[in-house]
Amino acid sequence: MGTTRTTDSTATTEKRTDDETVPAQAVATEKETDAAAVPEDAEDIEGADQGQELDQDAPAPPGTAGVAAGAGAVVAAGLGLASVTGTWLGTLMAERQTLMGQINLQAGKATDQISAMYGTPWHTTALVNGVFAVLAxxxxAVVLTRPRATWVRAVAWGGLALGVLGLLISxxxxxxxxxxxxxxxxxxxxxA
Known part of the structure; x- marks a missing residue:
């Protein structure tokens, strides 16, 4: 009943069983299957190990944690840039200190006009920029505490560098x- 037909080495071997034609690979003996499966399993394990090593550097899967980390990195960079260039809040606080100095001068309370009109607003701007630098x-630093996608780490490092620079300037x-x-x-x- 069973007829086996073999052609050249590149062709498929077929086995005829009860009017069904089945490729020889499908009816291979258990011994051949086990021998072929071991190397594939070994390759799968090696590939899995390599894949795990690569996954450590791979970006985190998208989700709320990844979005929050990206947003945190961008906020850090923005705060760092604001600490270096100055902010509207710093300008507003400096103008307020200038106005208070003018009021104190007119009331005769200020003993040092230069400090009241120049020094105090200057120092107020420095304090506000310093607060932005510390926040940056x-x-x-919070974003960098966990492994993140490469672009998130790069932006966070930029924010940290700008924050430190802003702190030094302040x-x-x-x-x-x-x-x-x-x-x-x-x-x-x-x-005199």
């Missing part, structure tokens, strides 16, 4: 390292 560094402004407080020359003081 903190947000970037400290220099507050401590008058970039320029000393203006003074009135001794020969032009009233009453």
């Amino acid at each position: 560094a903190l947000v970037a 400290a220099g402004m507050y401590l008058d390292l970039f320029g000393s407080m203006p003074t009135i020359p001794k020969g032009t003081r009233p009453g």
Whole structure:
């Protein structure tokens, strides 16, 4: 009943069983199947190990955690940039300090006009920019605490760098390292 037909080495071997034609590979013996399966399993295991190693560097699957990390990195970079370039809030606070200095001068309460009109607003701007710099560094550090996608880490590192730079600039402004407080020359003081 069973007829086996074999052609050249590249052709398929067929086995005829009760009027059905079945490829020889499908009716291979159990011994051949086991021998063929072992190398494939070994390759699968090696591939899985390599895949796991690659997955560590692969981006996280999309989800709320990935979106939050990306948003945090962008916020950190934005805060860092704001700390370096200045903010509307810093300008507003400096103008408020200038106005308060003018009011104190008119009321006769300010003893140092230059400090009231120049120094205090300058230091207020430095403090506000310093707060933005610290926030940028903190947000970037939080984002960098876990493995993230490459672009998220890059943006977070940029935010951290800008935050540190903003903090250094703010400290220099507050401590008058970039320029000393203006003074009135001794020969032009009233009453001298």
